[in-house]
Amino acid sequence: MAKTIIKAVGLSLIMASVLPMAQAADVPEGTRLHPVQELIKGNGGEPASLDPQKIEGTTGSAPSKDLFEGLVQQDDYGNVIPGQAESWSISEDNRVFTFHLRDGLKWSDGEPLTAHDFVFAWRRLVDPNTAARYAWYLEIATVANATDIILGKKSPAELGVRALDDRTFEVTLDKPVPYFVKMLGHQSTYPTPQHVVERLGDRWTRPGNMVSNGAYVLTDWVVNERIVMERNPLYWDDENTVINKVSYLAIESGNSELSRYRAGEIDLTSTGIPIEHYKSLKAERPDEVVTTPYLGAYYYEFNTKVPPFDDKRVRKALSLAVEREKITTYVLGQGQRPAFTFTPQSVSGYNPPEVEYANWTSEQRMAEAKRLMAEAGYGPDKPLTINLLYNTNENHKKIAVVISQLWKPLGVRVSLENQEWKTFLDTRNQGRFEMARAGWVGDYNDASTMLDILLSNHGQNKGQWHNAEYDRILNESRMIADDAERAKYYERAERIIVEEMPIIPVYEQVITRLKRPYVGGYPMNNVEDSIYTKNLYIIAH
Amino acid sequence: MFRFMVLRLAKAIPTLLILVTLSFFLMQAAPGSPFTGDFNLPPEVLANIEAKYHLDKPMWQQYLYYLGDLARGDLGPSFKYKDYTVNELVGQSFPISIKLGLVAFVFTVIFGAALGTVAALKQNSWIDYTVMSLAMVGVVLPSFVLAPVLVLIFSVKLGWFPAGGWHGGGWQYMVLPVAAMAILYMASIARIMRGSMIEVMHSPYIRTCHAKGLPMRHIIFKHALRPAMLPVVSYLGPAFVGIITGSVVIETVFGIPGIGQYFVNGALNRDYSLVLGLTILVGALTILFTAIVDIVYGLIDPRIRVES
Numbered sequence: 035m036a037k038t039i040i041k042a043v044g045l046s047l048i049m050a051s052v053l054p055m056a057q058a059a060d061v062p063e064g065t066r067l068h069p070v071q072e073l074i075k076g077n078g079g080e081p082a083s084l085d086p087q088k089i090e091g092t093t094g095s096a097p098s099k100d101l102f103e104g105l106v107q108q109d110d111y112g113n114v115i116p117g118q119a120e121s122w123s124i125s126e127d128n129r130v131f132t133f134h135l136r137d138g139l140k141w142s143d144g145e146p147l148t149a150h151d152f153v154f155a156w157r158r159l160v161d162p163n164t165a166a167r168y169a170w171y172l173e174i175a176t177v178a179n180a181t182d183i184i185l186g187k188k189s190p191a192e193l194g195v196r197a198l199d200d201r202t203f204e205v206t207l208d209k210p211v212p213y214f215v216k217m218l219g220h221q222s223t224y225p226t227p228q229h230v231v232e233r234l235g236d237r238w239t240r241p242g243n244m245v246s247n248g249a250y251v252l253t254d255w256v257v258n259e260r261i262v263m264e265r266n267p268l269y270w271d272d273e274n275t276v277i278n279k280v281s282y283l284a285i286e287s288g289n290s291e292l293s294r295y296r297a298g299e300i301d302l303t304s305t306g307i308p309i310e311h312y313k314s315l316k317a318e319r320p321d322e323v324v325t326t327p328y329l330g331a332y333y334y335e336f337n338t339k340v341p342p343f344d345d346k347r348v349r350k351a352l353s354l355a356v357e358r359e360k361i362t363t364y365v366l367g368q369g370q371r372p373a374f375t376f377t378p379q380s381v382s383g384y385n386p387p388e389v390e391y392a393n394w395t396s397e398q399r400m401a402e403a404k405r406l407m408a409e410a411g412y413g414p415d416k417p418l419t420i421n422l423l424y425n426t427n428e429n430h431k432k433i434a435v436v437i438s439q440l441w442k443p444l445g446v447r448v449s450l451e452n453q454e455w456k457t458f459l460d461t462r463n464q465g466r467f468e469m470a471r472a473g474w475v476g477d478y479n480d481a482s483t484m485l486d487i488l489l490s491n492h493g494q495n496k497g498q499w500h501n502a503e504y505d506r507i508l509n510e511s512r513m514i515a516d517d518a519e520r521a522k523y524y525e526r527a528e529r530i531i532v533e534e535m536p537i538i539p540v541y542e543q544v545i546t547r548l549k550r551p552y553v554g555g556y557p558m559n560n561v562e563d564s565i566y567t568k569n570l571y572i573i574a575h
Numbered sequence: 576m577f578r579f580m581v582l583r584l585a586k587a588i589p590t591l592l593i594l595v596t597l598s599f600f601l602m603q604a605a606p607g608s609p610f611t612g613d614f615n616l617p618p619e620v621l622a623n624i625e626a627k628y629h630l631d632k633p634m635w636q637q638y639l640y641y642l643g644d645l646a647r648g649d650l651g652p653s654f655k656y657k658d659y660t661v662n663e664l665v666g667q668s669f670p671i672s673i674k675l676g677l678v679a680f681v682f683t684v685i686f687g688a689a690l691g692t693v694a695a696l697k698q699n700s701w702i703d704y705t706v707m708s709l710a711m712v713g714v715v716l717p718s719f720v721l722a723p724v725l726v727l728i729f730s731v732k733l734g735w736f737p738a739g740g741w742h743g744g745g746w747q748y749m750v751l752p753v754a755a756m757a758i759l760y761m762a763s764i765a766r767i768m769r770g771s772m773i774e775v776m777h778s779p780y781i782r783t784c785h786a787k788g789l790p791m792r793h794i795i796f797k798h799a800l801r802p803a804m805l806p807v808v809s810y811l812g813p814a815f816v817g818i819i820t821g822s823v824v825i826e827t828v829f830g831i832p833g834i835g836q837y838f839v840n841g842a843l844n845r846d847y848s849l850v851l852g853l854t855i856l857v858g859a860l861t862i863l864f865t866a867i868v869d870i871v872y873g874l875i876d877p878r879i880r881v882e883s
Contacts, residue, residue: 259831290739494614
């Protein structure tokens with residue numbers, strides 16, 4: 035698995051032939067399959083695009099996993115396994131990655147798929163003319179010249195990727211990125227068919243026009259209603275695919291989706307069972323409510339440039355007083371875990387450190403919090419007032435209300451402020467807040483996807499917390515290829531967060547959805563929620 | 576008549592221009608941009624995206640670009656739905672809302688007017704009280720309550736109709752959304768119709784009809800219905816535009832890919848071009864149907880011919 039490759043890198047060039055061949059629908063013996071293999075999934079909304087380089091958000095990434103396939107894919111546990119590439123080798127310095135494509139790969143129109151298609155797609159991703167949001171993905175991977183191309187200083191042809199021959203794709207990075215292969219499950223790195231994109235322009239993603247390389251091909255797309263795909267007979271592993279047709283419904287409202295599931299119109303909902311219905315559903319349909327861990331953190335951030343939040347005693351006191359267990363048990367109750375570190379425990383290759391105060395009783399935490407507040411000069415006689423900002427949403431509101439109650443014993447007075455999503459983002463971006471709700475979901479399965487956003491120069495570090503030691507540790511970690519060794523750096527970084535508390539981690543997110551009992555092969559342990567329809571099957575019912 | 580229409584439409588152009596201008600600058604004044612996301616893009620990436628949509632240009636220049644495109648009938652690319660232009664999005668979704676709206680409209684007018692008339696003629700009887708109580712329920716019941724209740728009863732519990740979806744507009748997919756839409760408007764029409772019918776029935780010329788010994792049916796259909804329809808017609812003009820441009824609630828609840836959802840989502844996504852396109856569409860339709868109502872008025876009631 036992924037770890038195998040990265041651990042073995044020190045032995046110079048290795049071939050990844052020890053990896054399991056591929057994930058496909060793994061139907062247990064004796065299972066009777068339904069004669070009609072069709073799946074209807076809720077998609078939680080309309081995707082911004084179906085063009086791999088232009089996709090934004092999960093509404094686009096979910097269908098893209100069926101339509102396209104990148105160099106690698108993930109197994110049911112989120113481990114990296116070969117996709118279009120059957121093997122790869124990594125240079126000793128973790129900077130040059132060479133991928134060997136499978137033999138006989140084809141686009142859905144029968145044209146051969148070559149390493150040149152990957153070169154085309156990656157150049158397209160950073161080309162200023164594409165204006166792709168995810169162009170930054172190749173920047174954080176430090177693919178050679180990516181930033182200069184985005185800045186318009188170099189031509190896309192100078193990107194550090196090349197096709198050594200039709201089946202060999204080579205990537206050169208500026209800096210070592212030990213988890214680079216893990217990053218390639220992301221849709222922005224999927225290949226796109228040059229021969230179609232150049233001929234049809236923006237219209238290439240329409241049904242009838244789209245040529246793809248995944249297990250399914252697009253057959254119908256009604257904006258705001260449905261995206262329908264059928265099996266791609268030219269997909270390299272088509273013989274192991276079971277489901278013939280899959281539809282994604284663009285239903286944004288969780289309640290509407292729930293009604294349609296209840297009416298028998300959906301087999302698998304999008305994530306996020308409405309909290310108010312969760313308990314009754316769990317009682318009513320215990321084997322249909324599935325809850326799986328997710329690589330996402332829910333937290334509050336301090337604007338560390340605004341006093342008194344520049345004082346770590348105040349930050350720590352406020353964090354200590356937030357009894358996460360009350361929130362996860364009474365407000366959410368869907369299996370979310372209380373969070374004391376920023377990186378969720380579900381991340382692969384690293385166990386976030388045990389935090390001492392996590393095991394304290396609430397009295398102990400409150401006593402320490404009061405002590406710290408008094409030390410910082412606040413208490414019942416000199417109460418601290420806080421403006422708590424969140425985006426308009428019932429669940430965020432409930433949590434904010436509970437938190438403000440939990441702070442009461444500290445003599446803290448809270449004013450709650452909610453703003454519409456884009457207004458909220460704008461306010462946060464401009465630093466016009468004291469404390470704000472935040473959430474972050476990892477882009478790839480490595481702790482750096484979380485920890486990086488607290489780097490001093492990171493665009494996501496809205497609380498403007500700067501810590502030189504933290505930056506140094508994370509930058510050094512990039513030089514370490516070995517997962518276990520690198521994990522030690524992550525642990526040190528995490529301990530700095532615990533000590534400095536620039537954020538209050540509240541809980542670790544989970545994926546909750548409704549799944550009909552006859553949908554087989556559902557991955558219960560993929561923390562990035564990567565679901566490939568080709569691995570599922572419909573049991574006779 | 577022809578001159579009247581031309582004049583009305585000529586007056587519409589400056590009205591629309593004001594509408595476009597106001598919407599353009601108001602939209603831009605909203606905090607955040609189409610490209611504000613939960614992830615802060617690096618400035619170099621953001622700059623390329625803004626350049627693609629001319630957002631790097633000064634505001635007045637963007638405005639002129641937009642007017643230039645608009646003059647050619649081009650509403651521009653959608654900022655949110657990257658694979659489509661606003662013309663395409665409207666072209667796909669508007670016919671769906673029109674189809675749904677027209678069916679709902681026909682039901683609304685026929686049943687609303689009939690119920691109102693019956694209630695008026697049987698004024699203060701149990702029929703009147705029943706119809707008007709139901710109409711009151713229809714008026715006060717918001718669609719976000721009514722629509723899910725219909726789904727709960729007829730889809731989830733009884734399984735008679737699908738809970739949502741459109742599937743090219745199959746009749747079984749239209750029953751519940753049409754019912755939900757029609758009930759809301761029907762209630763208002765029934766109330767207006769009742770009031771105006773009662774008034775007409777008490778007017779002197781109807782008394783004359785009675786005195787002449789005309790049969791009741793004759794009096795209602797020949798003499799009373801037309802003038803009684805007038806307030807309903809003036810209500811119907813704007814209501815018709817509302818009904819065919821879709822309802823965000825109905826479309827969201829039933830998962831109908833109509834144009835109504837875009838009004839809210841477009842604004843929330845700061846999809847400038849989509850919101851402007853919709854504003855122009857609704858503005859133009861409102862002007863058009865208000866003019867049509869004026870003409871219909873003349874046809875129904877010779878006393879207010881448009882030439883006068």
